[in-house]
Amino acid sequence: DSERVRGLRIVLRRVADLDEITVREAGPISARHMGFEDRRLRRNGGQFITREDIEKRGPIVTADLLRRLQGIRMVDSQGVTLAVSSRAPKVNLMSRQTVVNCVLRVGVDGSVKESGFPVNAIPTKEIYGIEVYSGAAQLPTEFNSARRDAYCGLIMIWTRTQ
Numbered sequence: 280d281s282e283r284v285r286g287l288r289i290v291l292r293r294v295a296d297l298d299e300i301t302v303r304e305a306g307p308i309s310a311r312h313m314g315f316e317d318r319r320l321r322r323n324g325g326q327f328i329t330r331e332d333i334e335k336r337g338p339i340v341t342a343d344l345l346r347r348l349q350g351i352r353m354v355d356s357q358g359v360t361l362a363v364s365s366r367a368p369k370v371n372l373m374s375r376q377t378v379v380n381c382v383l384r385v386g387v388d389g390s391v392k393e394s395g396f397p398v399n400a401i402p403t404k405e406i407y408g409i410e411v412y413s414g415a416a417q418l419p420t421e422f423n424s425a426r427r428d429a430y431c432g433l434i435m436i437w438t439r440t441q
Contacts, residue, residue, distance in 0.1 A: 311388065314421055315408050315437050324417045326350075328409040330439075340399045341406065345434065350413035351383060359397045364413060364431045381431035383411075388438055391425045398434060407437040 308316055319327040326348050338344050342353045342360045352365045364381040385396040412418050413432040418425065425433055 312407055312437055315410060318410060318419055323419050326411045330407055333403055333406060338403050341401055341403055342398050345398060348411055360399050362398060362434055383432040383434050384429045386433060386435040401436050405438050407439045410435045
């Protein structure tokens with residue numbers, strides 16, 4: 280039997296050449312980002328900026344990402360860049376005659392920040408995604424607690440790590 284095996288010759292030949300295939304895995308979505316991804320996929324009325332969008336645009340500061348969105352514009356307020364509604368100004372309730380910019384509230388990782396929080400406080404390299412709602416009526420139920428403070432709208436920034 281050992282003599283037969285020695286005499287066996289196997290010849291292989293190439294049958295086909297295949298193109299190179301690159302496999303990229305995004306990895307699992309963290310529990311913290313699942314809500315963002317769910318709302319983005321549902322197209323619930325908000326405007327969304329993903330990590331992929333950020334990498335394509337290569338912005339210097341976070342405000343650069345928001346400048347292209349509908350319904351908001353970026354303004355300088357004493358050296359702080361704020362997002363204001365471009366739809367309508369707000370009447371100052373104290374004087375009832377003064378019209379002021381309607382400033383969108385800013386939240387980070389699900390928590391609404393103090394009024395006037397600068398969007399550029401979060402470096403673009405740390406951002407996972409951004410969702411923008413141009414008025415309280417557009418806010419999804421997940422942000423009901425922010426509805427009172429978000430008359431002019433809400434920008435929710437989700438960071439990559441916590």
